[in-house]
Amino acid sequence: MVTIKDVAARAGVSLGTASRVLSGGAHTSADSRSRVLAAAAELNYIAHGPARSLRRAKTDVLGLLVSDIRNPFFSELAHAAEREARRLGYTVLLANSDEDAAQEAALLRAFASQRIDGFLLAPQGGDSSALRGLLGGGMPLVCVDRTVRGSEAPTIAPDNAGGVALVLEWLRGRGHREVAFVGGPATISTGAERRDAYLSRRAEHGISTDPALVDEGDFQADSGAAAMRRILGRGMRPTAVFGADGLMTLGAVRALRAELGDAARGVELVSFDDLDWFALTDPPVSAVRTDASTIGRLGIAALVDLINGRAAVSQRVPSAFIDRAGPARATAPPLSPPTRRGRGRTPASRPDAPR
Amino acid sequence: MVTIKDVAARAGVSLGTASRVLSGGAHTSADSRSRVLAAAAELNYIAHGPARSLRRAKTDVLGLLVSDIRNPFFSELAHAAEREARRLGYTVLLANSDEDAAQEAALLRAFASQRIDGFLLAPQGGDSSALRGLLGGGMPLVCVDRTVRGSEAPTIAPDNAGGVALVLEWLRGRGHREVAFVGGPATISTGAERRDAYLSRRAEHGISTDPALVDEGDFQADSGAAAMRRILGRGMRPTAVFGADGLMTLGAVRALRAELGDAARGVELVSFDDLDWFALTDPPVSAVRTDASTIGRLGIAALVDLINGRAAVSQRVPSAFIDRAGPARATAPPLSPPTRRGRGRTPASRPDAPR
């Protein structure tokens, strides 16, 4: 392996001069500069990162700890974060916690061991004592997508309440009263905030407050399907289903199809988080879209601010509603709804569509 | 920051003894062992990775360079790779080349600079001179999903020819003669192998060899849509469309919907690579499924073998066909096909369904 010593020798300068040219950027004569650069190129010199890190007490590596890189929301976030990090001169160490507190703690240790300069975390909902340990050690941290209780870490998260408000307006606009809610885990801030916003305000929008219409999963598709099946199993026959994230919606759609067959086409769908294929199903899935890229990009930017001693502020990223529903359906939902008390859902009675 | 020196002092032993206990695993008395361990725990000592790397000439970090982490195939692969790597005591450095040769080269340099122990690469199709430089430097490499010309790196890739054969059998079983092929870039091995296997054998399966039915994109959804539009723009009215990967199929479906409207429902769909939602569209998308997790896991296993001086062998991972089509459709494709010469597609004439 070629070291900076080899480069210096070949360029006929001292080790110190070579170092200054190669990384110091400091005062060096044009002559030695060009000779060092030439020597480095000829020898195909690549600096030894760990050695440099040891000396400089920084690594130019950032960590990204997400709960599941397979979740399209997080893979989009990761893509944007990696891109932004690279733009700012950092590389990214990736890890999946799989929503497990112990695993999260172990990975945090691995990050700490690598002496990364800071990290982005989408925290799981459980025990965060390991996190506190790290922060005690002074490692810069920015939370993304989710907040963590009892931490002042800057957080870039979706505007969950605002997004839910858009969904509620849309539901009212379409005349839905019997709406099933397939929520996420209450231990995770996105799960709790979306559920609370929805439950506390659905009555204002003319939506039934029957608790049997509400169930939750763990933000994995299978659990969304199970939650939907439980709702149907209680005899509920909603005219619309609201999924608390893309994967919960995916699961709900699968369960609807499996349980109701063709009648599933009579159930309108709306999701918090948008997925690639939501326009392609029948009926299509409308969605509140929060740009995961933006969260990833802003997260890295905030983290780098933090690392450089600048202030980093928490932000809520606003959402946009994507209305994929056509005109209100002429055909009423085909199944007799046990809990339904009235109708309010004909083209004539349809209020103004939301923006 | 607490160093091993602090631990040694607290345990009342020398630095060397502490080191032996903490990582050497070598001969130490039970007494000093327990005291060192206790001191380390009390001080919350976490070894300095870069310093250790500098001394040991290894980092316990593996690189993973994919073309796009947002592609579900690669995010599944990455998830499995990260998991397997962690199981084997490694952490994973992630990077996206975005299918760009220059970016791939830059990231390879970044990997080399970090002195990672080896890396998994899903190579882009273009210039691979940077790669050769690295391999000259002796860095262990395993290719995943795609092969790279002129390299003997072990490769874990799908059995593209075998997968295409399954698709061809299915197409024949459904009686399709006019089949559009939305291929991937010929510069990438998966694009070339799938296309070659399909083009060279489609005639045997009774499929039209009209070149106007074939077009290609770059494995991003938008390019798949554009390719599909070009095929339709040439007046082709296929009864089935075969997409060379999940995202090409996604693009093709979008273009079919946009261009043909309801008539798009008359076109059957089949994809190389399976996506979450393929069962939910109308008609559903059948697919050849190659398990990306398996590729990721085997890739890491092969890489670790290589690092440890064991032999690593290339493998082709077999695919399974997922037939989501119902009984053959009663309604013929609704548009008059300019190039069609005969029919072969009524329920009566339908040959045996494939397995």
Added chain:
DNA sequence: CTGTTAGCGCATTCAA
């Protein structure tokens, strides 16, 4: 502007 030198934290060698 440049050469020399001292360590960053750790694993490992060599003596004891």
Added chain:
DNA sequence: TTGAATGCGCTAACAG
């Protein structure tokens, strides 16, 4: 089994 000493490759402080 253990302590002391060495150096991995590099940057930064210092002296010239």
